[in-house]
């Protein structure tokens with residue numbers, strides 16, 4: 001479980017003393033070896049499968065470059081987060097174990113999910129995504145600052161093409177291939193009605209996975225575009241795509257809240273048809 005730390009000193013000296021040790025830092029959740037608890041996961045075959053998968057994911061070290069990077073970032077930290085103990089591991093999926101929608105992102109951000117241990121938590125992309133999910137009725141609150149902030153999702157599970165933060169947000173093709181089996185197993189356990197790909201890399205990762213499973217012949221008919229929607233061969237989930245809510249896209253208004261909200265409305269309509 002996450003813990004709260006504050007500072008103390010054996011010698012009871014002044015607050016600025018360099019001998020002070022972390023005991024419980026107020027307002028800062030600190031990641032530990034225990035997986036971040038997702039929404040209620042008790043009682044079903046799929047939930048126990050998700051718990052086992054989560055344990056496997058968070059101990060994965062298959063990609064040496066990413067292992068080195070995620071741990072280095074967690075050691076060095078960003079100045080603004082120097083009081084945090086970074087998660088510094090692969091980030092498991094998060095959300096409703098009975099989800100009808102699986103959202104596939106790219107990868108954890110170095111100082112976002114790699115710090116907080118929860119997908120899209122603690123960075124600008126997450127601020128954008130969770131606000132939109134909240135407005136569309138898929139989340140109980142619009143913000144996501146740390147793993148113990150009370151956020152729960154309804155009908156939505158958030159996953160990623162790659163579970164470890166990559167340098168410059170650019171995973172290598174072999175790293176995407178290494179990580180794809182986790183997404184495949186997650187989708188098998190959740191059996192969603194909709195997959196929403198955030199960006200072209202997430203879309204291609206999902207389509208390549210279907211190709212390897214011989215569920216589609218080629219990804220050529222499924223070209224990435226914001227707002228694209230594809231009927232895949234039955235019984236595969238319906239596929240939607242949007243631009244990734246990265247700061248680069250949202251700050252340049254390539255992706256606006258209205259554009260993202262429209263895609264979520266389309267998905268809602270599809271589920272209620």
Ligand code: SF4
Pocket residue numbers: 057060061062063066067090162163164175178179
């Ligand atoms: S990116 Fe995926 S496969 Fe590679 S080390 Fe991280 S969890 Fe393992």
